Amino acid sequence: MADKLRAQQQLExxxxxxIGVGHPDTTKHEWMNNIQRDSLASYIGNPSLLQHFSVALNEPQRKVRTMFIDKMIQPCGPPKEKDSEMEDA
Structure with missing residues (x-):
């Protein structure tokens, strides 16, 4: 019993x-945004990965970095109507 309580406290x-760990009320859209932002931040913070993406996209490294930073604003696009209706309820 104490193990369950300790595990619950650690999770909380x-x-x-x-924030990215989520909670029971996290929507699918929020979860996907957190995953995408985490991945993009990792790409931006790792010069080797950033260089790999710049070569693959045939763009300068600065431009790829700026594209990734801009994409972090709304990585999965706006939420669907169904998700926003569920949050209101």
Missing amino acids: QLQTRF
Whole structure:
């Protein structure tokens, strides 16, 4: 019983500390946005990956970095109507 309580407390601590971990009320759209933003931040922070993407896209590294930063605003596009209706309920 104490193990379950400890695990629950650790999960709650993670959820308050890190937004991307999610919680029971996290929508699919929020979860996908968190995953995409985390991936893009990783690509931007790793010069080798950024160079790989710039070669693959045949664009300068600065431009690829700017594209990734811009994409972090809404990585999965606007939420669907169904998701926004569920949040209101």
